[in-house]
Amino acid sequence: MDEIWALRKEIDRIDEEILRLLNERISIAQRIGELKKNAGLDIHAPEREREVFERLLKLNRELYGGKFPEEALFHVYREVMSACLSVEKPLRVAYLGPKATFTHQAALEYFGFSVHYVPVSTIRDVFSEVDLDRVDYGVVPVENTIEGVVNYTLDMFLEYDLKIVGEVVIPIRLHLLSNLSNLKDVKRIYSHRHALAQCRTWLDKNLPNAQIIETESTARACEIVLELEDAAAIASEVASYTYHLGILAENIQDSSNNFTRFLVIGKRSVKRTGKDKTSLILAVRNKPGDLYKTLESFYIYGVNLTKIESRPSKKKAWDYVFFVDLDGHMEDENVKMALESLSKNNRIIKILGSYPKALFEES
Ligand SMILES: C=C(O[C@@H]1C=C(C(=O)O)C=C[C@H]1O)C(=O)O
Numbered sequence: 001m002d003e004i005w006a007l008r009k010e011i012d013r014i015d016e017e018i019l020r021l022l023n024e025r026i027s028i029a030q031r032i033g034e035l036k037k038n039a040g041l042d043i044h045a046p047e048r049e050r051e052v053f054e055r056l057l058k059l060n061r062e063l064y065g066g067k068f069p070e071e072a073l074f075h076v077y078r079e080v081m082s083a084c085l086s087v088e089k090p091l092r093v094a095y096l097g098p099k100a101t102f103t104h105q106a107a108l109e110y111f112g113f114s115v116h117y118v119p120v121s122t123i124r125d126v127f128s129e130v131d132l133d134r135v136d137y138g139v140v141p142v143e144n145t146i147e148g149v150v151n152y153t154l155d156m157f158l159e160y161d162l163k164i165v166g167e168v169v170i171p172i173r174l175h176l177l178s179n180l181s182n183l184k185d186v187k188r189i190y191s192h193r194h195a196l197a198q199c200r201t202w203l204d205k206n207l208p209n210a211q212i213i214e215t216e217s218t219a220r221a222c223e224i225v226l227e228l229e230d231a232a233a234i235a236s237e238v239a240s241y242t243y244h245l246g247i248l249a250e251n252i253q254d255s256s257n258n259f260t261r262f263l264v265i266g267k268r269s270v271k272r273t274g275k276d277k278t279s280l281i282l283a284v285r286n287k288p289g290d291l292y293k294t295l296e297s298f299y300i301y302g303v304n305l306t307k308i309e310s311r312p313s314k315k316k317a318w319d320y321v322f323f324v325d326l327d328g329h330m331e332d333e334n335v336k337m338a339l340e341s342l343s344k345n346n347r348i349i350k351i352l353g354s355y356p357k358a359l360f361e362e363s
Pocket residue numbers: 028029032033043044045046048049052080081082084085088
């Protein structure tokens with residue numbers, strides 16, 4: 001007992017030191033904020049945030065053998081930087097709502113909690129909020145490893161002149177949320193159709209007799225469950241703390257290969273980090289060998305394409321454009337040369353931006 005008491009004293013001392021350092025850090029961030037304002041620079045610096053994360057994750061591995069878990073270190077620093085940024089300039093971020101959805105989770109993962117979030121009801125609204133400067137950034141889903149591409153998001157890039165400033169990949173993990181403490185007391189389960197379908201095997205095995213009720217969103221399921229004494233909802237981790245519901249069973253989804261990629265959209269390009277991606281929209285004429293010729297530029301300059309997706313141009317029937325993602329930044333020599341050669345041949349419709357690759361890319 002004495003030893004526990006002594007060790008807790010030690011923890012108190014360490015916490016005081018961490019607190020002092022956090023306050024010192026935020027004062028420095030405030031000064032950097034003023035300097036950036038005077039120089040007309042962007043206050044939010046995603047490339048610098050990436051550098052901070054990578055440096056610390058590396059130091060944690062090299063100096064301490066990764067004793068402090070990597071994901072936790074990421075979240076601690078996500079919040080530290082989110083708070084430091086908020087004293088420089090409070091950011092406003094729109095996302096495809098409602099609250100507590102996976103898009104909300106992706107937004108939190110990218111910006112942390114010290115940001116003002118604006119949930120909106122359509123992907124178009126996210127684009128228009130950013131376009132009209134009502135928010136600084138927007139977050140939208142773009143593809144899922146099981147369901148495929150979110151076409152609507154790609155189409156919006158043809159309509160709006162916005163830039164991609166970042167990406168987030170998150171595993172779609174579903175949990176059984178309830179304030180009940182025993183699985184056998186769950187008589188009714190509420191959730192959105194997709195979430196229920198993704199947990200079919202687990203439900204058949206663990207709660208074969210419970211009544212299943214569909215709701216319009218996982219968020220609505222949580223609201224209903226809060227009022228009931230024999231029910232549980234299937235929803236995300238963010239839903240559990242948004243609605244103050246406990247996690248009765250974790251990771252109940254059938255597939256462990258379910259990931260969604262989200263894009264962060266804004267108005268300005270992001271500086272090079274060395275681990276970047278570039279997205280662009282290309283025009284390919286409807287004649288033999290044209291796609292081949294377009295792709296040849298990437299081959300000649302050794303640029304690796306990570307994705308190519310075709311969409312109707314909406315200008316003419318059977319006319320298509322290609323959405324391309326590639327490894328590298330526009331300022332990288334090989335990417336620059338490939339883009340120059342494509343532009344000479346009038347193949348570039350839009351460059352959507354260069355941005356840091358997702359930090360934890362699990363796809
Ligand atoms: C402090 C800065 O401003 C913001 C906060 C950061 C941080 O807390 O480390 C990093 C980048 C910026 O988004 C900075 O630009 O260095």
